[in-house]
Amino acid sequence: MNLIKQAHQFSQRALPVRDPNFGKPLDTSHGPILYVEGVTVSFDGFKALNNLNLYVDDGELRCIIGPNGAGKTTMMDVITGKTRPDEGSVYFGQQIDLLGLSEHQIARGGIGRKFQKPTIFEHLSVYENLELATSADKRVWFTLTRSLSGEQKDRIGSVVEQIGLKPELYRPAGLLSHGQKQWLEIGMLLMQSPRVLLVDEPVAGMTGEETERTAELLTSLAGKHSVIVVEHDMAFVRSIARQVTVLHQGSVLAEGTMDQVQNNPKVIEVYLGE
Amino acid sequence: MLTQRLLLSDRGGMIVLGLIVLMAIVVPVCNLLVPSDSAFHVSTYTVTLLGKFLCFALLALSVDLIWGYAGILSLGHGAFFALGGYAMGMYLMRQIGDRGEYGHPVLPDFMVFLNWDSLPWYWQGFDMFWFAALMVLLVPGLLALVFGWLAFRSRVTGVYFAIITQALTYALMLAFFRNEMGFGGNNGLTDFKDILGFSITAKGTRISLFVASALMLILGYLACRYIVTSRMGRVIVSIRDAESRTRFCGYKVESYKLWLFVFSSMLAGIAGALYVPQVGIINPGEFSPLNSIEFVVWVAAGGRGTLFGAIVGAFSVNYAKTLFTTWSPESWLFVLGALFVIVTLILPQGLVGLFDKLKREKKTESDNSEESTESKEAL
Ligand SMILES: Nc1ncnc2c1ncn2[C@@H]1O[C@H](COP(=O)(O)OP(=O)(O)OP(=O)(O)O)[C@@H](O)[C@H]1O
Numbered sequence: 031m032n033l034i035k036q037a038h039q040f041s042q043r044a045l046p047v048r049d050p051n052f053g054k055p056l057d058t059s060h061g062p063i064l065y066v067e068g069v070t071v072s073f074d075g076f077k078a079l080n081n082l083n084l085y086v087d088d089g090e091l092r093c094i095i096g097p098n099g100a101g102k103t104t105m106m107d108v109i110t111g112k113t114r115p116d117e118g119s120v121y122f123g124q125q126i127d128l129l130g131l132s133e134h135q136i137a138r139g140g141i142g143r144k145f146q147k148p149t150i151f152e153h154l155s156v157y158e159n160l161e162l163a164t165s166a167d168k169r170v171w172f173t174l175t176r177s178l179s180g181e182q183k184d185r186i187g188s189v190v191e192q193i194g195l196k197p198e199l200y201r202p203a204g205l206l207s208h209g210q211k212q213w214l215e216i217g218m219l220l221m222q223s224p225r226v227l228l229v230d231e232p233v234a235g236m237t238g239e240e241t242e243r244t245a246e247l248l249t250s251l252a253g254k255h256s257v258i259v260v261e262h263d264m265a266f267v268r269s270i271a272r273q274v275t276v277l278h279q280g281s282v283l284a285e286g287t288m289d290q291v292q293n294n295p296k297v298i299e300v301y302l303g304e
Numbered sequence: 305m306l307t308q309r310l311l312l313s314d315r316g317g318m319i320v321l322g323l324i325v326l327m328a329i330v331v332p333v334c335n336l337l338v339p340s341d342s343a344f345h346v347s348t349y350t351v352t353l354l355g356k357f358l359c360f361a362l363l364a365l366s367v368d369l370i371w372g373y374a375g376i377l378s379l380g381h382g383a384f385f386a387l388g389g390y391a392m393g394m395y396l397m398r399q400i401g402d403r404g405e406y407g408h409p410v411l412p413d414f415m416v417f418l419n420w421d422s423l424p425w426y427w428q429g430f431d432m433f434w435f436a437a438l439m440v441l442l443v444p445g446l447l448a449l450v451f452g453w454l455a456f457r458s459r460v461t462g463v464y465f466a467i468i469t470q471a472l473t474y475a476l477m478l479a480f481f482r483n484e485m486g487f488g489g490n491n492g493l494t495d496f497k498d499i500l501g502f503s504i505t506a507k508g509t510r511i512s513l514f515v516a517s518a519l520m521l522i523l524g525y526l527a528c529r530y531i532v533t534s535r536m537g538r539v540i541v542s543i544r545d546a547e548s549r550t551r552f553c554g555y556k557v558e559s560y561k562l563w564l565f566v567f568s569s570m571l572a573g574i575a576g577a578l579y580v581p582q583v584g585i586i587n588p589g590e591f592s593p594l595n596s597i598e599f600v601v602w603v604a605a606g607g608r609g610t611l612f613g614a615i616v617g618a619f620s621v622n623y624a625k626t627l628f629t630t631w632s633p634e635s636w637l638f639v640l641g642a643l644f645v646i647v648t649l650i651l652p653q654g655l656v657g658l659f660d661k662l663k664r665e666k667k668t669e670s671d672n673s674e675e676s677t678e679s680k681e682a683l
């Protein structure tokens with residue numbers, strides 16, 4: 031009987047939170063948290079990214095715009111380890127080389143990603159979706175034998191409030207509206223306490239009101255996290271952006287504030303030429 | 305708390321487990337205590353038949369765990385089942401001792417027949433029950449570990465995975481057919497005499513094996529429930545529904561698939577080990593690719609991804625099979641094929657889903673009638 035009790039206590043013990051680094055500290059002393067340098071990706075000879083250079087500062091909110099097929103999603107694929115570039119380097123801070131790491135390592139290390147198409151786990155409840163994304167130990171044995179610590183449960187509580195889904199906490203995620211699904215996915219990113227959030231087209235298909243709330247959410251995240259947002263909706267970009275990068279045919283066409291970018295003749299040509 | 309998690313929140317499972325417990329009590333009583341001329345007597349033949357079904361149910365459980373929850377379609381679970389069976393068969397062969405046809409003190413008959421003069425190394429130790437029992441777990445587990453590691457690491461999924469598992473069990477079948485392998489060739493292992501010192505044909509042994517199968521099924525069910533209700537279980541379901549998203553959440557998908565696959569293969573091995581002493585034979589036919597497909601049909605028919613549905617499926621399809629094979633043995637394959645088509649087209653949730661649907665319809669009906677009486681009252 032005692033043994034069972036002990037085993038139970040063991041399984042109730044708090045999960046050890048693993049230090050989210052790669053054996054090296056994250057060094058952002060020069061400003062940028064993400065260094066993308068000279069990256070080229072070709073698919074059967076077609077260059078989706080062509081000598082792309084991009085630097086994102088720690089705590090910055092950066093918007094990336096560009097016509098369809100400019101390579102925005104591919105850039106995210108490269109940073110998160112889904113696609114390996116043919117050339118170039120990607121560094122997280124000054125020391126951590128992301129190109130040698132796999133998807134789950136990069137995700138555990140503090141780079142979270144929201145996909146273009148909302149991908150949440152439809153069969154699980156909002157709570158379970160967030161629980162899954164929590165930054166607890168993610169090795170098989172721990173997920174089998176340990177439940178979450180009180181602290182981690184509190185974190186779920188605060189994130190669900192942040193994304194405004196508290197009333198939906200125990201509903202299956204598949205029943206949420208389109209906009210709510212997008213927020214849930216952002217919430218799942220937040221559960222991982224990432225340093226960098228990559229957000230691909232967060233307001234596509236949202237109503238005006240939902241778009242506004244998303245803008246508030248994303249701007250509130252900047253500062254604590256670095257946020258990179260890819261979006262087509264210019265009004266939305268204008269409402270949140272401080273720095274905008276325009277991608278075109280796989281490389282950077284222009285960079286600056288929204289006004290600077292919109293008055294740039296090269297950018298006008300690309301968008302009018304469409 | 306744990307009982308809440310494993311049992312109370314799972315009504316269908318409680319009902320099915322309750323029936324199994326009931327069966328494990330009633331059947332032995334009706335076999336041993338009720339006189340054989342009574343209408344309530346259960347023949348030893350029926351006991352063995354039900355014992356076989358219990359093993360099949362455990363096997364179906366292992367298939368449902370991997371297919372229903374992780375979405376990994378294994379059409380090679382017959383291999384793990386048969387390997388567990390062979391490990392048990394080897395123990396039973398060694399128990400024969402010098403009572404074989406040729407009377408050799410150590411060598412099984414088929415080895416004497418092949419003019420072998422000593423036991424091959426891989427037959428050592430199988431005279432001890434604990435060693436054989438360990439091998440029942442380790443051999444299927446190791447095969448699953450190596451095979452799964454190779455397959456999941458190179459991200460083989462879906463149909464491709466199903467095909468290579470078929471190839472695996474087919475290759476093993478061909479290997480076990482060969483006399484030189486030392487597993488009795490196409491005759492397999494049979495003519496068993498004792499298990500743990502008890503005669504294998506004795507009534508009491510039959511009943512013990514039957515009860516042991518029921519207990520293992522219950523234990524296996526609870527173990528599977530423990531897995532699927534843990535956080536690991538939710539990770540597994542997420543892998544099934546959105547594999548790449550799960551990776552970006554920081555989970556090493558391969559490890560989850562691998563350990564679940566290994567656990568499932570061990571369950572299948574246990575099922576095989578309990579099956580062999582009850583049917584009295586294990587031969588390479590158990591590796592047949594068709595068998596493994598049949599297991600999947602059981603699970604689909606019962607209801608995938610519910611665990612207890614797998615048990616329901618294994619019992620009902622095998623009961624139907626017993627009826628059909630006495631009536632017209634050749635037709636069974638067609639029936640099985642038809643069953644698969646019907647289930648996929650009409651009953652995607654299996655029998656369990658059908659019950660649910662009927663229950664819900666009845667409920668809405670009664671709700672409607674309540675509503676209409678209410679509205680009448682309002683008038
Ligand atoms: N796996 C792939 N194989 C071949 N071509 C690809 C692949 N992935 C992307 N591409 C091509 O690379 C180019 C850049 O694609 P990407 O998805 O990065 O564009 P995008 O800027 O995100 O566009 P959108 O605004 O439509 O989302 C496109 O022309 C696309 O067809």
Ligand SMILES: [Mg+2]
Pocket residue numbers: 102103104146230
């Ligand atoms: Mg895109």
